[in-house]
Amino acid sequence: MTPRSTPRFDVDLDALDANLAVVGATVMPAATMLIVKDDAYGHGIAAVVPRALARGVRWIGAFDVPTARAVRDAVAGDVRVFVWMLPSSDDIAEALALDLELGVGDAELLDDVARVARDRATPARVHLKIDTGLHRNGFRPEDWGAAVARARQLEREGAIRVVGVWSHIAEASDRDDDDARAAFDVALAQTHRAGLTPELRHLAASSASFARPEFRYDLVRVGAFAYGVPPAGGPTAEALGIRPVGRLVGTVTAIDGDDAQIDMGSLHGVPSTLGGLISVGTGDGPRRLLSVGLTQSRIDGRALAPGDEVVVFGGGAGGAENATALAERIGTIGEEIVTRVSPRVPRNTLP
Numbered sequence: 001m002t003p004r005s006t007p008r009f010d011v012d013l014d015a016l017d018a019n020l021a022v023v024g025a026t027v028m029p030a031a032t033m034l035i036v037k038d039d040a041y042g043h044g045i046a047a048v049v050p051r052a053l054a055r056g057v058r059w060i061g062a063f064d065v066p067t068a069r070a071v072r073d074a075v076a077g078d079v080r081v082f083v084w085m086l087p088s089s090d091d092i093a094e095a096l097a098l099d100l101e102l103g104v105g106d107a108e109l110l111d112d113v114a115r116v117a118r119d120r121a122t123p124a125r126v127h128l129k130i131d132t133g134l135h136r137n138g139f140r141p142e143d144w145g146a147a148v149a150r151a152r153q154l155e156r157e158g159a160i161r162v163v164g165v166w167s168h169i170a171e172a173s174d175r176d177d178d179d180a181r182a183a184f185d186v187a188l189a190q191t192h193r194a195g196l197t198p199e200l201r202h203l204a205a206s207s208a209s210f211a212r213p214e215f216r217y218d219l220v221r222v223g224a225f226a227y228g229v230p231p232a233g234g235p236t237a238e239a240l241g242i243r244p245v246g247r248l249v250g251t252v253t254a255i256d257g258d259d260a261q262i263d264m265g266s267l268h269g270v271p272s273t274l275g276g277l278i279s280v281g282t283g284d285g286p287r288r289l290l291s292v293g294l295t296q297s298r299i300d301g302r303a304l305a306p307g308d309e310v311v312v313f314g315g316g317a318g319g320a321e322n323a324t325a326l327a328e329r330i331g332t333i334g335e336e337i338v339t340r341v342s343p344r345v346p347r348n349t350l351p
């Protein structure tokens with residue numbers, strides 16, 4: 001294989017396969033919705049979505065309509081695509097044209113969806129969102145009774161069909177998550193009393209879908225674990241059985257005394273605050289990252305030579321750490337490390 005130019009972001013689709021297999025086996029009989037917001041957490045929708053479908057994933061969670069459009073462009077075929085950010089009537093119209101399923105968490109949006117859908121031959125497929133405590137949109141519990149009554153009326157009129165009820169939880173404390181689940185179950189009971197028959201209930205993201213079987217319901221929405229990003233402060237990747245899909249790779253450009261310079265910096269997405277805090281991977285084992293500049297960084301250069309490749313984070317041998325290990329050093333989460341890799345860094349799909 002010819003050497004690839006750097007900086008580059010390797011996307012290991014075999015690792016994605018393996019992670020999806022672990023997710024699927026862990027959450028079954030619940031189904032998996034692969035979350036692909038932020039261009040598949042920086043890994044690239046065009047590569048990730050076809051591979052996920054080939055591995056049996058039948059649900060993609062796309063956040064907004066532009067992301068869903070990229071999903072539809074990447075694959076033709078039998079996949080259900082869910083969006084939950086619909087800021088305008090134009091978004092709703094395009095969502096329906098793209099045959100998306102719509103997460104709806106407020107009364108105005110529900111009526112807007114019904115209005116746009118009435119002009120079409122088929123009802124809009126809606127997943128009603130209950131706010132179970134995160135306060136990131138969703139019908140408030142005190143408004144849920146009116147919401148499901150209104151949704152039932154719109155179903156009767158043929159404008160919508162309620163196929164799902166869902167919520168999002170913090171996954172930071174078991175106690176808060178338990179409270180959220182109790183609120184979710186109350187909302188589900190009200191939903192059925194209103195005469196709605198949603199076939200899909202979904203609540204958990206990566207962490208709860210692994211750790212809390214009772215949170216799986218019919219469908220889990222998994223992003224981080226599919227990309228091999230474990231939770232900050234939680235179980236390790238090894239314990240979860242997942243491995244990094246993305247790997248950020250640079251090259252030694254010069255040796256300067258004991259230091260080596262590499263061709264990657266904060267403009268490529270490496271947080272400058274990581275200087276002095278992490279090790280990068282090399283063919284000769286881990287080396288300390290000394291400082292991060294705009295387009296160049298310095299590492300401990302022992303036994304390195306110009307042309308040697310350096311893995312800033314991700315999989316592979318050589319002592320590179322994973323995105324979550326980096327994130328923990330600077331008080332953020334692994335998702336933030338992978339999604340901030342600049343779009344200007346070419347994605348290189350492996351194998």
Ligand SMILES: *Cc1c(COP(=O)(O)O)cnc(C)c1O
Pocket residue numbers: 035037168204205206207221222223224225335
């Ligand atoms: C991002 C997101 C997820 C996936 O979360 P992970 O922790 O990355 O698995 C699930 N649901 C919603 C609504 C999200 O925004």
